[in-house]
Amino acid sequence: MSEAQKGTFAVKVGLAQMLKGGVIMDVTTPEEARIAEEAGAVAVMALERVPADIRKEGGVARMSDAEVIKAIKQAVTIPVMAKARIGHFVEAQILEALEVDYIDESEVLTPADDEHHINKHNFKVPFVCGCRDLGEALRRISEGAAMIRTKGEAGTGNVVEAVRHCRSVMGAIRKLQTMDDDELYVYAKELRAPIELVRQTKHLGRLPVVNFAAGGVATPADAALMMQMGMDGVFVGSGIFKAGDPAKRAKAIVQAVTHYNDAKVLAEMSTGLGPAMVGIDCRASNFYSYAARSE
Numbered sequence: 001m002s003e004a005q006k007g008t009f010a011v012k013v014g015l016a017q018m019l020k021g022g023v024i025m026d027v028t029t030p031e032e033a034r035i036a037e038e039a040g041a042v043a044v045m046a047l048e049r050v051p052a053d054i055r056k057e058g059g060v061a062r063m064s065d066a067e068v069i070k071a072i073k074q075a076v077t078i079p080v081m082a083k084a085r086i087g088h089f090v091e092a093q094i095l096e097a098l099e100v101d102y103i104d105e106s107e108v109l110t111p112a113d114d115e116h117h118i119n120k121h122n123f124k125v126p127f128v129c130g131c132r133d134l135g136e137a138l139r140r141i142s143e144g145a146a147m148i149r150t151k152g153e154a155g156t157g158n159v160v161e162a163v164r165h166c167r168s169v170m171g172a173i174r175k176l177q178t179m180d181d182d183e184l185y186v187y188a189k190e191l192r193a194p195i196e197l198v199r200q201t202k203h204l205g206r207l208p209v210v211n212f213a214a215g216g217v218a219t220p221a222d223a224a225l226m227m228q229m230g231m232d233g234v235f236v237g238s239g240i241f242k243a244g245d246p247a248k249r250a251k252a253i254v255q256a257v258t259h260y261n262d263a264k265v266l267a268e269m270s271t272g273l274g275p276a277m278v279g280i281d282c283r284a285s286n287f288y289s290y291a292a293r294s295e
């Protein structure tokens with residue numbers, strides 16, 4: 001990384017830190033964006049369909065129409081993120097030109113490149129990327145991701161994969177901290193990650209960028225679970241907008257993330273929310289994994 005790149009990267013990482021402790025909500029319309037802002041979301045994520053609908057309808061999922069992104073930007077005062085397909089650096093250029101606040105290079109959309117992710121150092125706008133384990137997180141950071149989210153399985157309303165990916169990242173960081181510095185070279189090879197980032201992660205005892213939970217969070221209890229497990233914040237999409245009362249659930253999830261250690265508040269936030277989204281069993285034989293279709 002050049003000196004100029006390092007400076008820009010530090011600014012992007014710092015910007016993402018400001019979202020810590022918050023909930024970021026997927027939205028497809030300005031109306032949904034207003035519900036999210038009203039509920040206390042720290043940012044919204046513009047996408048053409050929430051992941052549950054992408055799963056149901058199938059087809060190729062792409063970046064949202066620019067008109068929708070502009071309307072969402074107009075509708076709210078909080079930061080607006082938007083999704084680009086993995087490896088689709090032109091979608092990312094367009095999103096940067098639209099002046100979104102963050103780009104999510106997302107496995108929820110249909111990947112555009114099977115092998116290569118976007119070189120995120122080429123952009124001024126910060127990127128968030130998904131991971132299932134520590135190696136994947138550090139590879140994305142080496143490409144310039146300023147924020148990480150564990151992938152989970154978006155659109156399932158099932159928190160099991162979010163928990164698995166969180167445990168995988170956290171467990172590997174704990175293992176790293178028990179290692180002698182001389183052992184890091186081999187571990188870095190195993191992780192397929194740059195030694196410098198492995199060293200930095202050991203030293204910090206955490207990822208060098210914020211790490212949010214994503215994919216399958218559907219209730220205030222799910223959101224608090226991810227926070228108690230050490231995540232920095234939570235992304236929620238289908239869990240809110242496929243539930244009976246999105247506005248009420250959105251507010252309850254924000255409160256649950258703020259008071260994630262207070263069971264009394266969590267009990268209150270879990271009261272009278274109306275029906276949660278119908279979930280999907282990730283162990284079913286016909287289950288299609290979004291998390292596994294890109295590295």
Ligand SMILES: O=C(CO)[C@H](O)[C@H](O)COP(=O)(O)O
Nearest residue numbers: 154155214215216236237238
């Ligand atoms: O990739 C994402 C965040 O960037 C997902 O869109 C988000 O996690 C939503 O998942 P779900 O619909 O299961 O709540």
